[in-house]
Amino acid sequence: MTVEPGTITPDNRPVDVGAAVTKMEALLGGHIAAYLDACVHCGQCAQACHFHEATKDPRLTPALKLQPMTRVYRRSKAPFSGLRKALGLAPEVTEQDLRAWEPLIFDTCTMCARCTIVCPMAIDIASVVAATRQAFVAAGLGPPDLLEAAENARTRGSPLGLTEAKLADRVEWLADEHETEIPLDKPVAEVLLTVSSIEMMKYPDSVVAMAKLLNAGGVDWTLSSKGYEATNFGVLSGKADIAKLMVERIASAAESVGARIVVVPECGHAYGVLRWTGGNLLGRELPFEVMHITEFLAALKRQGKLRFTPYTDQAVTYHDPCQISRRGGATADARYLLDGFATDFREMTPTGNYNWCCGGGGGVQAMGRAADVRHEVFRIKMAQVEATGAPALVSACANCRLTMDESSAALGWDKELLSIVEMLADHIEGAPNPAE
Numbered sequence: 001m002t003v004e005p006g007t008i009t010p011d012n013r014p015v016d017v018g019a020a021v022t023k024m025e026a027l028l029g030g031h032i033a034a035y036l037d038a039c040v041h042c043g044q045c046a047q048a049c050h051f052h053e054a055t056k057d058p059r060l061t062p063a064l065k066l067q068p069m070t071r072v073y074r075r076s077k078a079p080f081s082g083l084r085k086a087l088g089l090a091p092e093v094t095e096q097d098l099r100a101w102e103p104l105i106f107d108t109c110t111m112c113a114r115c116t117i118v119c120p121m122a123i124d125i126a127s128v129v130a131a132t133r134q135a136f137v138a139a140g141l142g143p144p145d146l147l148e149a150a151e152n153a154r155t156r157g158s159p160l161g162l163t164e165a166k167l168a169d170r171v172e173w174l175a176d177e178h179e180t181e182i183p184l185d186k187p188v189a190e191v192l193l194t195v196s197s198i199e200m201m202k203y204p205d206s207v208v209a210m211a212k213l214l215n216a217g218g219v220d221w222t223l224s225s226k227g228y229e230a231t232n233f234g235v236l237s238g239k240a241d242i243a244k245l246m247v248e249r250i251a252s253a254a255e256s257v258g259a260r261i262v263v264v265p266e267c268g269h270a271y272g273v274l275r276w277t278g279g280n281l282l283g284r285e286l287p288f289e290v291m292h293i294t295e296f297l298a299a300l301k302r303q304g305k306l307r308f309t310p311y312t313d314q315a316v317t318y319h320d321p322c323q324i325s326r327r328g329g330a331t332a333d334a335r336y337l338l339d340g341f342a343t344d345f346r347e348m349t350p351t352g353n354y355n356w357c358c359g360g361g362g363g364v365q366a367m368g369r370a371a372d373v374r375h376e377v378f379r380i381k382m383a384q385v386e387a388t389g390a391p392a393l394v395s396a397c398a399n400c401r402l403t404m405d406e407s408s409a410a411l412g413w414d415k416e417l418l419s420i421v422e423m424l425a426d427h428i429e430g431a432p433n434p435a436e
């Protein structure tokens, strides 16, 4: 299984091959080398990957995403690599290789980890892809719009230009418009709420919904202008310094208000990054607990602090964001929230930890050049939803929502796409009915 160099969307940027190889050598420690050694080339991962299944292109088999690291490993780090090199059995990485591999590493991997659950060797291809992206960025490669979003996060605070000043403006506007208290920069709070700039700029109602729910639950919470952006485009783009910076900002904000819990909003990768790799990126244990908003609301519901009137409008099904369910471990709480609330709830097949990705995770949503393949992938989701007969799809990730909104528009699909926090906020028991 090899990709023929030069067959997939090359471009004309200069490429520093040596920098890529040096970076891969540096990252080839422990678990990555073990994964490369472990692959038995069985090909079972192919049918688990939405890119492979949507296109039937064998070049998109997940195991092939191990190729760049494998090539460097065999030449410089693996047992007998010196002998292999001397015998001409360990070819160098070339510029042509890197250009050919780039779409495999960026455009066609959402880091969803569906391949890992079928792999007999449990190889976490997503983590190898994340490391390989760092090497491609070192070489001067990577989708320009994804890299720009990451730089925006560094220089302006967020990938979509949600600066501190814009955050303050929008919080004031939303609080006034919806007559809802949205605390910003309280000096002390038990809970720090973060937001995704996708929500704040494209789906602001979900920010209002979170505020209404936290207020109704009697939570002592705040947003902070020191650290508000939940997304981490440093991780998605392969820019490790930005990945660390984004976690540092949240940690600094949480520590300055004394927050015991940081709540991540409807954003899958933000949750996965902060909860499962935040301490590694920060270089110390996180000084707070990380909870996704669905986990936090489920806890409030369990404690009897939040109750909801039933949602009877229509049948709904639930899309599991990969980084919240399969990779995040928070699969059950969204269902706990929907249980007894959505009166006609229908699981799609497969669901939960086996659910198909929307096609826009791993930064793929931000890559304009990946739009066509993303829409093809979305046909899998459409078929899943159609099979339930439900006219509406609810989820808990603004990135999934944006991906699904764009693909629905591109493909002329007419199902309603809903946010779980917005549904819940509209049905808080004891709150005024929004329809009245």
Ligand code: SF4
Pocket (backbone or CB within 6 Å): 048, 049, 050, 051, 061, 062, 065, 108, 109, 110, 111, 112, 113, 114, 115, 116, 125, 126
């Ligand atoms: S992590 Fe997901 S998108 Fe990436 S290769 Fe595996 S199944 Fe495909």
Ligand code: SF4
Pocket (backbone or CB within 6 Å): 038, 039, 040, 041, 042, 043, 044, 045, 046, 062, 063, 118, 119, 120, 121, 122, 123
């Ligand atoms: S399923 Fe696992 S072992 Fe088999 S080819 Fe894919 S990555 Fe390799």
